[in-house]
Amino acid sequence: MRNRLLLPNRFKLIGLLALIPFLALGIAVRFFDFGFSFLTHKSAWILNSVNGTSNITDFQNYTDEIALSGIIISLLLIAFSREKQEDEFISQLRLESLQWAVLINYVLLLIATWVVYQFAYIDVMMYNMLTVLLLFIIRFHILLWKNKYSTDHQKS
Amino acid sequence: MKNTIRVERAIHQMTQQELAEKIGVSRQTINAIESNKYIPSTVLALKIARLFQKKVEEIFILEEND
Secondary structure (H helix, E strand, O other): OOOOOOOOOOHHHHHHHHHHHHHHHHHHHHOOOOHHHHHEEEEEEEOOOOOOOOOOOOOEEEEEHHHHHHHHHHHHHOOOOOOOOOOOOOOHHHHHHHHHHHHHHHHHHHHHHHHHHOOHHHHHHHHHHHHHHHHHHHHHHHHHHHHHHHHHOOOO | EEEEEHHHHOOOOOHHHHHHHHHOOHHHHHHHHOOOOOOHHHHHHHHHHHHOOOOHHHEEOOOOOO
């Protein structure tokens, strides 16, 4: 009954270590307008969504694409790595956490839909790309910790 | 569903850790089963019964509301 969609346990640490620089890069891009100049390309094929024509000389900087991809891949590695002892009970905790995370994610999205408007809503959509994974990782590890704690601190 | 694993462990003088290692699960899993927070799969139930040399029904008992 092994879950074939999971990576070996060591990928969790790799994901955590990779998350730090990519998250820092993401924050730098998002809040400080940072961009590596060598990642700027003159692109002829960027479709202008406003008037439907392609803009022939547009400059595209790929720093934000790299930061977002790195954050998503790091979070996926953390979320989908096997625990040291991944048995059927741990698998159930994993599934319950995933269900919980999807539900909470959409509750938050629904609330945000009614309280955040216009350009600020784009921010909501942006953070929403990461919240399912984040909520899942947090929920799963809280459950793991709670079960470990109650096992270590029981009477008998 | 309730179970008598804690009793069986006491009879066999086995810790949760030892039982967990013998049937290849984590100690948290044994603890969760003993405190009725988790119902094990048929495979795991059979493994536990075989280890204690009992029938599954002697270790896992259905309750009224099951």
